[in-house]
Amino acid sequence: MRTVSGAEAAGVALPVARVAVDVPLPHLDRPFDYRVPPELDDAAQPGTRVSVRFAGKERSGFVLERVATTDHHGALVPIRRVVSNLPVLTPEIAALCRAVADRYAGTLMDVVRLAVPPRHATTEKAVLEAAAPDRTGMTAAHIPGTAWDDYVGGPAYVRRLAAGESPRAVWSPLPRHEADAPDRLAAIAEAAAATLTSGRGVLVVAPAARDVEELTEALKAALPGEPVVALQADHGPSRRYRAFLQVLTGRARVVVGTRAAAFAPVRRLGLIVCWDDGDDVLAEPRSPYPHAREVLTLRAAQEQAGVLLASWARSVESALLVASGWAHSVAASRATVRERAPRVEAPGDVDLAREGPAAGARIPRPAWELVRKALEHGPVLVQVPRAGYLPVVACQRCREPARCRECHGPLQLAGRGGVPTCRWCGRPDRTWACPTCRGTELRARRVGSARTAEELGRAFPKVPVVLSGARADHGVVREVDDRPRVVVATPGAEPVARGGYQGALLLDAAAVSGRQELDAEPEALRRWMAAAALVRPASAGGRVMLLGDPAPVPAQALVRWDPAGFAERELAQRQELRLPPASRMAAVRGTSRAVAGLLRHLELPDGGEVLGPVPWSQDEVQALVRSDLAQGARLTRALAVAAAVRSAHKEPDPVRIQVDPPEL
Structure with a gap:
């Protein structure tokens, strides 16, 4: 280690910049020392983007710190230029990126690319030139403590946030559909308001854009005068960078976003909320593949912030946090659960035996009766695991799955009388023949949402049928009114019904719970509970029927509305194995x-x-x-x-x- 001085320092107090250089090689995952020229002394501050010479090429990087010493024995190469003198990589986020890289066996720059959006020069100039809002005397709106009253430990959790403490909770909310009644959005807004009252910021992360929009609207309504920023990757470079800068410069203390928002540079972070933490969309598909929940828990420990992990169905990872004592469970009493949850039925073979041969139907007679009666009072939701018409087909004669002759991908039918088409390469096969028995007729192995909507439309010809899903003709429907209608939706695309659905069918349960995957049963319960939570309580006649040979353990957890018990049982099994x-x-x-x-x-x-x-x-x-x-x-x-x-x-x-x- 030597001190840089004399002509090499050129009068610069801290002449060495430790730079994280953007190189993809794992053995170069460390800071490199560069000399700070006098003309860049003021601009090359920790957190700024710089351009440096590395291995004969000009590469981008970030200044991590400025020091007076270096362990490099030769002359230091100078920084070529400062791209922007705005420190976009704060010390807290730089430390978080390092922790995430270590947690996932990745490199620092792979994580920094997830944390700091690409620079948009025009947007940066406009934001910095605009006058910052006057926050003098601004306080969070007071929200009466009602939304948490139904949960054991809920009011105490909010009080601790308002007092400047950092409690950690895993919360199992209950559905509520009565007009003007508190629900999960009001509870999250109340926790956010309590945190703002203590002079700290709030970060909310959700898996999908529709969740972000819903939470943003609720927080804006509950916190008048408080800027609420939505931070999403699909907003485009300019809009995303503008939101990032508003948070970075302290012009917004409340941030709502998708998984990348877990790195948002919120000042004095006091509360971290993660909605539906079991959703695999929160796992980053790029190296080093961090999950937003793990990023947020690392950040909470690092910045001493409060945590609220909330979802209808509790994840096994959240159950581990509770079991270890890192977080506390916040849930309603069994009496409140019975009052607020819908009635859930999961008829088995014995229950359907009296139906005779019709017991094996995809939608048996009791389910048709449920839909018919529910339509007398309101809308009905039908959840189907797969989109499309017949997404999986097989040979009618030998039941061999039908596959593409070019790429061997599965064939599907997009509509009645349609041509078999490959789901992988999109090639149609008008002359398909089974390679095993040479049969030319196809049968359905899986029925999609479009075919289900067609069947329900024929069964109830006078009732409107709404199709919602990413692959549906009309896309995802966000909301429907309280008039009688049948809504067919894929998981995650269920519209909210005004006042709640009167009934719901959860079809083809084995397609989710019977998969040969470790998380098949927790994922099945997560999807089922998200749909069932949209149904009116049992006291108002709300009924849910789970069909299609579901796995018994998650099915019983749904019937009892006991996500915490299921997660604890699943965790115990995994600890043993x-x-x-x-x-x-x-x-x-x-x-x-x-x-x-x-x-x-x-x-x-x-x-x-x-x-x-x-x-x-x-x-x-x-x-x-x-x-x-x-x-x-x-x-x-x-x-x-x-x-x-x-x-x-x-x-x-x-x-x-x-x-x-x-x-x-």
């Missing part, structure tokens, strides 16, 4: 030579083990690396070191490392 989140696990995927090379460099922590490799695809294999939670940080560090060694040795073929893989 050493499965995530009760253990730390990573998937290593690539060619057999590349995976073998990384495992050769991997130094496992005590108790760590390697499962596999096993074939994953035509050209790839996958190995699972596992350790106890106590050794989780050492495992991810070992994976990062192994990746860095491969990178330094320039070993061929890439390897994908994914901690907490969604598929096992």
Whole structure:
């Protein structure tokens, strides 16, 4: 370590800038020292974007800190230019990015790219030149403490936020559909107002754009005069960067956004809210694949902020936080649950036996009766797991799944009398013939939302049928009125009914709960409860029927409306089997030579083990690396070191490392 002085320092007090250079190689995941020229002394501050010379090329980077010493023995290369003198990477977010990179065995710059949106020069100039709003005397609106009264520990949680404390809660809200009654949006707004009263900021993260819009509207209505910023990647470069700058400069203390908003630079962060934390949309599909819930919990510990993880169905990861004592459960009493939840039925084979041969129908007679009676009083929701008409078809004669002759993808029918079309490559096959028995007729293996809507329209010809889904002709419908109608929707696209639905059918339950995936049952319960929460309470005649041979454990959890109990049972099973989140696990995927090379460099922590490799695809294999939670940080560090060694040795073929893989 030497002190930079004399001609090299050129009168600059802190002449060394430690820069995170944007290079993709894991073995270069560290700051590099550069000399700060006198003309850039004022501009090259920590957090600013700079351009530097690295390995003979000009690359972008961020100044992490300014110091007087360096461990580089030669002359330091100077910073070429400062792209913008606005510090966009705050010290808190830089530390968070480092923690997330370490948690997921990634590199710092991979995470920084997720945290800091690309610069939009025109927008930056306009925002900085605009006068900042006068916040003198601005206080949060007072919201009466009613929304949390039905939950044990709820009022105390809000009081602690208002007092400047940082409580952590996992909350199981209940549906409420009466006019002007408090609901989950009012409860979140009340917690936000309490936090603002203590002089701190609020960050709310939700999985989908419609959730962000709903939460933003509720917070704006509940917090008049308080700027509420929506931060979403699909808003476009200019709008997204403008929202980011409003938060960065302190012009907005309340932020609502999708997963990338977990890194929003909220000043004096006091409350972090994550809605529906079990939704896999919150998992980033780009390296190092962090989940927003984990980012937010890391951030809460780092910045000493309060936490509210809320969802209709409790995730197993949230149950672990409660079991470990990191967070406390906030839920209603059983009496309140019975009062607020709809009546849920999951008829089994014994219940349907009296129907005779019709018991095996996709929609049996009791379900038709439920729809008919419910339509006398209001709308009915029908949830279908798959979009389309007949998304999966098979040979009528031998039941062999129908596949494309070009790419071997599954065939589907887009409508009555339609031509079989590949779901992967889109090629039509007008002369399809089964390669096994040479049959030419097709049968449905899965029925989609469009076909279901067609069947219901024929059964109730005088009732309007609404189709909602990302692939439907009219897209996602946000809201319907309280008049009788049938709404057919895919999971996540269910419209809100004014006053709540009178009834609901949850079809093809085995298509979700019977999948060969670790999270199949928790995901099934999450989807079912999200739909059932839109139905009126049992006291108002609200009924839900779960059909299609559901897995018994999540089905009973839905009938009892007991998401916490289900999550605790699931967690106990995973602890016994050493499965995530009760253990730390990573998937290593690539060619057999590349995976073998990384495992050769991997130094496992005590108790760590390697499962596999096993074939994953035509050209790839996958190995699972596992350790106890106590050794989780050492495992991810070992994976990062192994990746860095491969990178330094320039070993061929890439390897994908994914901690907490969604598929096992």
